[in-house]
């Protein structure tokens with residue numbers, strides 16, 4: 001069943017194709033009994049937070065899974081980024097991509113470190129290493145790379161730039177849990193990496209995150225900063241914050257971990273289904289994952305080339321899909337540099353972000369996860385095909401003033 005005539009589109013008043021909303025970032029939920037068993041256990045113990053047994057178990061399991069010496073569980077990735085930047089002694093300016101979730105920039109700006117926005121490679125959507133050195137000044141202390149969509153940024157190039165200029169290198173790996181680079185799990189690169197276990201990420205602990213590092217001293221410092229700077233029961237040795245993960249979050253993370261393979265398998269199946277369904281639609285290109293690496297396949301991302309979509313631009317496509325209850329999302333629109341306070345603080349930045357400015361107009365994220373079925377994906381793809389095939393007529397009618 002698909003739409004046959006443009007009058008059947010919901011933007012023109014017809015009923016929506018899907019009776020229920022299909023969301024981007026609907027949480028994956030593991031085994032309920034397993035979670036509730038853990039929560040009961042926790043309540044019996046009356047140990048709800050402060051480095052309890054679930055947090056310790058989670059840290060051990062994640063460190064082993066990622067092949068790193070240290071995993072420090074945190075309340076969320078934003079605080080984890082802040083604490084890591086501070087523990088690394090970052091100050092002055094730090095180079096980051098603008099094409100990322102705004103938390104990457106905020107984590108720096110929040111502690112009076114200037115995020116210096118670098119352009120991206122239009123093919124990978126990741127920070128373009130060839131544009132970094134131009135941005136380095138005497139105030140630069142670090143580079144913060146982001147593995148956008150779980151596709152690893154150019155770690156090797158970033159590492160050699162950081163070494164050459166004596167800069168710290170950290171990664172926002174919020175998208176990249178269970179992904180690999182040359183077969184090695186993300187988590188062990190740079191001085192430290194930061195994961196998010198937010199409900200919308202493919203592996204979640206309600207709210208949560210983690211820092212991973214192979215640096216013993218750095219790990220110790222982060223542990224102290226996570227807990228108000230305490231180094232013993234009554235000894236405070238530094239300024240700190242409260243970045244602790246609660247036991248109930250760790251219980252959720254441990255439960256999610258048991259279903260990790262299943263989440264990835266579903267995401268991968270969905271990805272292949274989308275690939276098949278979107279094949280040959282002019283102007284619609286889905287980003288590719290490198291099958292030689294481990295991927296979590298959490299992000300179904302298409303780019304709309306409005307020169308070939310018969311007048312259907314990205315925003316119109318999103319509007320039409322929303323009307324059909326496909327709640328596709330623009331990402332990371334309009335780019336951190338166009339958001340406040342960055343837009344006002346650094347008003348000239350857009351001039352150097354040529355590719356980012358174009359990319360933020362092309363990208364759409366489509367629904368996936370354990371909540372979206374094979375038939376729904378086929379229907380979404382058919383809908384997009386119908387919209388593009390009838391693009392000229394649709395856009396003409398959509399733009400015609402009502403009488």
Ligand SMILES: *Cc1c(COP(=O)(O)O)cnc(C)c1O
Pocket residue numbers: 076077078079100101103104146172174175195196197198208209
């Ligand atoms: C989700 C996300 C964050 C923030 O994670 P929280 O755990 O919600 O604080 C940071 N950076 C990127 C790239 C993200 O996608």
